Amino acid sequence: MSVLVYTESENNTYKKVAFEAVSYAKGIAEMLGTLVTAVAVNGGDSSQLGKYGADKVLEVSNEAYNKFNAETYASIVAEAAKQESANVVVLTSSANSKFMAPLVAVNLEAGYVANVTELPESTSPFKVTHSVFTNKAFASTEIKTDVKIIGLAKNAYGLKENQAAAAAETYTPNISENNGVEVVSVDKATDKVTIADAEIVVSGGRGLKGPENWGMIEELAETLGAATACSKPVSDMGWRPHSEHVGQTGKPVASNLYIAIGISGAIQHLAGINASKVKVVINTDEEAPFFKAADYGIVGDAFEFVPQLNEKLKAF
Numbered sequence: 001m002s003v004l005v006y007t008e009s010e011n012n013t014y015k016k017v018a019f020e021a022v023s024y025a026k027g028i029a030e031m032l033g034t035l036v037t038a039v040a041v042n043g044g045d046s047s048q049l050g051k052y053g054a055d056k057v058l059e060v061s062n063e064a065y066n067k068f069n070a071e072t073y074a075s076i077v078a079e080a081a082k083q084e085s086a087n088v089v090v091l092t093s094s095a096n097s098k099f100m101a102p103l104v105a106v107n108l109e110a111g112y113v114a115n116v117t118e119l120p121e122s123t124s125p126f127k128v129t130h131s132v133f134t135n136k137a138f139a140s141t142e143i144k145t146d147v148k149i150i151g152l153a154k155n156a157y158g159l160k161e162n163q164a165a166a167a168a169e170t171y172t173p174n175i176s177e178n179n180g181v182e183v184v185s186v187d188k189a190t191d192k193v194t195i196a197d198a199e200i201v202v203s204g205g206r207g208l209k210g211p212e213n214w215g216m217i218e219e220l221a222e223t224l225g226a227a228t229a230c231s232k233p234v235s236d237m238g239w240r241p242h243s244e245h246v247g248q249t250g251k252p253v254a255s256n257l258y259i260a261i262g263i264s265g266a267i268q269h270l271a272g273i274n275a276s277k278v279k280v281v282i283n284t285d286e287e288a289p290f291f292k293a294a295d296y297g298i299v300g301d302a303f304e305f306v307p308q309l310n311e312k313l314k315a316f
């Protein structure tokens with residue numbers, strides 16, 4: 001019996017979601033009185049996983065797996081789960097994890113719940129809380145299968161350090177190299193920090209009047225190491241690329257800080273960003289609905305406030 005956790009990485013560097021997933025896996029392992037095994041495909045330094053609670057790391061090292069292929073990665077995770085007799089498998093809620101989770105579930109005949117926000121309410125019966133309807137509500141679901149798969153929601157559990165030293169093992173999964181799907185190339189839309197990975201998101205709305213005014217938004221994002229985003233009308237009008245559109249019909253945001261500039265706070269916009277931890281709004285209209293959803297609000301003109309903010313932050 002063990003808890004298996006899949007640890008996402010890019011260019012041999014673990015992503016923050018990997019450490020969150022290991023922290024969470026450790027929490028479940030403590031509830032069950034068992035150990036955490038991490039599986040890392042072309043990952044980074046395994047001691048980093050130990051820091052967050054991995055007792056063992058199965059290191060898969062193979063250039064053929066450099067490009068993410070859901071079928072292959074799902075087979076690796078499922079084989080590792082079988083080898084370790086894992087009864088809980090922890091994935092994240094990243095696009096890649098969501099892509100492969102159903103494949104892992106079918107392989108292991110396991111129940112899968114996505115967007116889990118907390119440690120299980122109980123382990124017998126095994127009940128988890130997860131967000132539904134784009135974070136507007138929470139549901140409690142019992143997973144009844146022998147093996148349980150959890151997709152941990154981003155930023156929900158946080159990082160919890162442990163003092164464990166992970167034992168690293170080379171792992172060569174016994175999987176078919178030919179699963180009928182080959183990823184030929186991956187074209188990244190941008191080299192900038194993506195909305196999904198960003199700790200901070202700076203977002204602009206129709207209040208910014210036109211695409212020529214986005215310089216101050218990009219400057220603020222660059223200073224803060226943030227991703228840029230926008231409301232739907234802004235991308236519909238072609239002021240910004242569609243990849244930046246956030247909300248109910250756009251990308252979901254679960255950053256630590258979301259700064260909304262010249263965005264009114266329509267329900268469809270808020271639906272996509274309310275998983276963010278701290279929300280700040282800058283708007284000239286103190287009656288704008290965003291102020292009710294925000295943690296901090298500045299009633300003011302973005303064209304006056306944002307350049308001053310940029311100046312102060314740079315001097316910081």
Ligand code: FAD
Pocket residue numbers: 204205206207208230231232233234245246247248249250261262263264265266267268269272282283284285288300301302303
């Ligand atoms: P506006 O509503 O026009 O607001 C602009 C704001 O800027 C105003 O509050 C104004 O006071 C402020 N402002 C003006 N000048 C300044 C200034 N100088 N400084 C500071 N503030 C200023 N929208 C999304 O964003 N994402 C979605 O996914 C989405 N999905 C939708 C799905 C459906 C089915 C429908 C019907 C709508 C959807 N919408 C979505 C649209 C949504 O209803 C709103 O129309 C949209 O979010 C408004 O965008 P906005 O806040 O940028 O513009």
